[in-house]
Amino acid sequence: MSVPRNGGSDYAEYLRLAPLLDLQHPRYPAEDAWTHGDEHLFIVVHQSCELMLRQVLIDLRQAARVMSSPDSGRDLEMCVGNLRRSGEVVGLVTGLTSGLYSMRVDSFASFRPLLGNASGAQSAQFRELRLVLGLSGERNGLLFEAFEALLADTGCQIGDVFTGLSPDHVVRRVADAMLTLSESVWQWQNQHLRLAAWMLGDAGGTAGSSGAAYLERRTAAPFGTLWRARSSVHDQNASTVRAEGA
Numbered sequence: 001m002s003v004p005r006n007g008g009s010d011y012a013e014y015l016r017l018a019p020l021l022d023l024q025h026p027r028y029p030a031e032d033a034w035t036h037g038d039e040h041l042f043i044v045v046h047q048s049c050e051l052m053l054r055q056v057l058i059d060l061r062q063a064a065r066v067m068s069s070p071d072s073g074r075d076l077e078m079c080v081g082n083l084r085r086s087g088e089v090v091g092l093v094t095g096l097t098s099g100l101y102s103m104r105v106d107s108f109a110s111f112r113p114l115l116g117n118a119s120g121a122q123s124a125q126f127r128e129l130r131l132v133l134g135l136s137g138e139r140n141g142l143l144f145e146a147f148e149a150l151l152a153d154t155g156c157q158i159g160d161v162f163t164g165l166s167p168d169h170v171v172r173r174v175a176d177a178m179l180t181l182s183e184s185v186w187q188w189q190n191q192h193l194r195l196a197a198w199m200l201g202d203a204g205g206t207a208g209s210s211g212a213a214y215l216e217r218r219t220a221a222p223f224g225t226l227w228r229a230r231s232s233v234h235d236q237n238a239s240t241v242r243a244e245g246a
Helices: 011-015 033-068 076-102 105-115 124-133 142-154 170-200 212-218 224-245
Strands: none
Touching (some): 033 124, 105 170, 142 170, 142 224, 170 212, 170 224
C-alpha cells in the first residue's frame, strides 16, 4: 500500500471547510437574532452528532470484524482501541447534546414548527447504532454476537470473563471496553432524555411521538448479559469470605 507523503493542501482545503460551513441554513428569519442563532446551534449540534456517530460506527464495525476473525488474523489490541475510542466519541456526543441547554425554550418553540416532521429518531445512523448495540429489541446486536464468537473461539464462558480472567487478559479488556462503551451510551441517552424533558415538558415530539416519555421507554444500557456477568464478581467474593469464615 502506497501512502502519499504530501497531500499538497492547506488546513481549509484538507478539511473541506468551505462546503462544510455552507451546510447550516436556519429557516427562522435572521431579523430575530436570538432565535435564528438558537436554530443555527440546533443544526450545528445535530450535524456534529451525525459526524461523531459515523466515527463510532466505523470503529464498532472494525471491532466486530476483529472479534469475528480467525485467531491467526485477530488483533484484539486494535479491537480494545476501537471500543475505547467509541466510548470516548459517544461522550463527545453527550457533550454536544448538553450544549442545547443554552437555547431559550421560547426560541426553540418558535423555530420548532419549521422542522416539520423531522426527528432524531429518523437518523439512519442512530438506527444502525441501536442495531449494532442490540438496542432494537430484535437481536443481541452485531457487537455482542461478535464477542460471543470470540468467547467460543477462545473457549471462554461469559460467566468466567470477570471471575476467571485477570484484568490484564486481552479478552477481559475487550469486555471492560464494551461496558465502558455501554456506560457512555447510557449517559448519552439520559442526557437526551433530560434535555427533552427540559425543553418540551409534557409536549409531544416533532414526529408525533410522546416526546420525553417516548425517549424514557427507549433508554437502556447495551450488553445486559455482560453487565450481569460482571456482577457475579461480588457473588464470588462473598462466597470466598464465607468459606474463609468457616
